[in-house]
Amino acid sequence: xxxxxxxxxxxxxxxxxxxxxxxxxxxxxxxxxxxxxxxxxxxxxxxxxxxxxxxxxxxxxxxxxxxxxxxxxxxxxxxxxxxxxxxxxxxxxxxxxxxxxxxxxxxxxxxxxxxxxxxxxxxxxxxxxxxxxxxxxxxxxxxxxxxxxxxxxxxxxxxxxxxxxxxxxxxxxxxxxxxxxxxxxxxxx
Amino acid sequence: xxxxxxxxxxxxxxxxxxxxxxxxxxxxxxxxxxxxxxxxxxxxxxxxxxxxxxxxxxxxxxxxxxxxxxxxxxxxxxxxxxxxxxxxxxxxxxxxxxxxxxxxxxxxxxxxxxxxxxxxxxxxxxxxxxxxxxxxxxxxxxxxxxxxxxxxxxxxxxxxxxxxxxxxxxxxxxxxxxxxxxxxxxxxx
Numbered sequence: 001x002x003x004x005x006x007x008x009x010x011x012x013x014x015x016x017x018x019x020x021x022x023x024x025x026x027x028x029x030x031x032x033x034x035x036x037x038x039x040x041x042x043x044x045x046x047x048x049x050x051x052x053x054x055x056x057x058x059x060x061x062x063x064x065x066x067x068x069x070x071x072x073x074x075x076x077x078x079x080x081x082x083x084x085x086x087x088x089x090x091x092x093x094x095x096x097x098x099x100x101x102x103x104x105x106x107x108x109x110x111x112x113x114x115x116x117x118x119x120x121x122x123x124x125x126x127x128x129x130x131x132x133x134x135x136x137x138x139x140x141x142x143x144x145x146x147x148x149x150x151x152x153x154x155x156x157x158x159x160x161x162x163x164x165x166x167x168x169x170x171x172x173x174x175x176x177x178x179x180x181x182x183x184x185x186x187x188x189x
Numbered sequence: 190x191x192x193x194x195x196x197x198x199x200x201x202x203x204x205x206x207x208x209x210x211x212x213x214x215x216x217x218x219x220x221x222x223x224x225x226x227x228x229x230x231x232x233x234x235x236x237x238x239x240x241x242x243x244x245x246x247x248x249x250x251x252x253x254x255x256x257x258x259x260x261x262x263x264x265x266x267x268x269x270x271x272x273x274x275x276x277x278x279x280x281x282x283x284x285x286x287x288x289x290x291x292x293x294x295x296x297x298x299x300x301x302x303x304x305x306x307x308x309x310x311x312x313x314x315x316x317x318x319x320x321x322x323x324x325x326x327x328x329x330x331x332x333x334x335x336x337x338x339x340x341x342x343x344x345x346x347x348x349x350x351x352x353x354x355x356x357x358x359x360x361x362x363x364x365x366x367x368x369x370x371x372x373x374x375x376x377x378x
Binding site for chain 1 (some may be wrong): 198215216218219222223224225228229230251255286287288289290315318319323324325326328329330331332333335336338339340343363364365366367368369370371372373
């Protein structure tokens with residue numbers, strides 16, 4: 001499964017979000033925002049620890065309409081998955097308000113091309129802190145894993161800030177930026 | 190009420206988030222993330238269009254524990270509020286996936302010190318597009334208003350990126366950044 005995901009993904013870098021502690025009823029909107037932000041800001045895909053066909057369908061629909069590549073896989077064994085990736089040489093980065101400041105390590109992290117980025121929906125157990133190469137905070141204030149992912153990916157990919165508008169393949173829908181109104185270009189395939 | 194909010198706020202800039210379309214049951218988690226991200230990234234406060242004592246209590250508790258200033262006010266008449274601020278000379282900025290790219294106008298927006306930043310939870314009606322000085326997109330991909338607020342405020346306040354750790358007054362709790370574990374400094378007052 002991992003190889004298929006990576007073969008499908010033509011990016012030179014692979015940052016895969018690992019969403020742990022997801023509770024389908026309580027977290028469906030926030031985890032959907034996590035996945036959409038991951039895609040929009042340049043991640044390759046997202047793994048979700050629990051089964052949630054609603055989110056999978058929703059994200060796959062966005063990829064079909066607005067372009068890919070971006071994968072989503074639910075119902076994974078999060079800790080086993082981390083060990084698999086780690087054995088392949090990937091680095092593990094955990095976003096947490098308790099971590100060291102992202103700006104102090106982002107240049108080291110940018111040297112790595114294959115990264116699992118862990119974000120928790122609820123309290124994250126100690127084993128994830130221990131297995132991570134970096135526990136980093138986007139600030140040490142309570143805020144949002146969605147904001148943290150956006151800033152982390154933004155800084156990781158700088159100075160390339162064009163991916164938000166141009167990186168997606170085969171979109172059926174493309175927004176035409178405008179200071180008034182809504183302009184959508186539809187491509188029938 | 191507006192004057193009180195601004196007198197309470199010692200920032201030289203006042204960016205106030207206006208959350209419209211908030212539905213308490215459906216949006217409570219996402220709007221909480223919106224408010225916490227606004228606070229963490231340097232906004233002065235948040236106005237929410239509908240009544241939601243749960244979120245108000247939650248955010249005021251964060252401000253009490255982690256420091257201020259940051260205000261929250263619910264149950265406002267959003268459009269009337271915008272007109273009041275606009276009459277005082279504030280600029281109105283609406284974040285939307287349909288808008289023009291933030292990077293093309295951020296230097297103009299940075300010249301303004303008093304800004305209402307509108308983010309919608311559901312479809313935003315045309316009157317908000319029309320009354321806004323700028324309709325801007327943080328990319329034109331579907332993602333999250335939380336990510337958009339984070340990137341907008343980050344860019345607005347650059348090169349000052351220290352506010353995430355140092356800007357809050359009178360915190361009872363302060364996180365000590367660490368690459369392992371959780372370290373919290375508690376100050377009894």
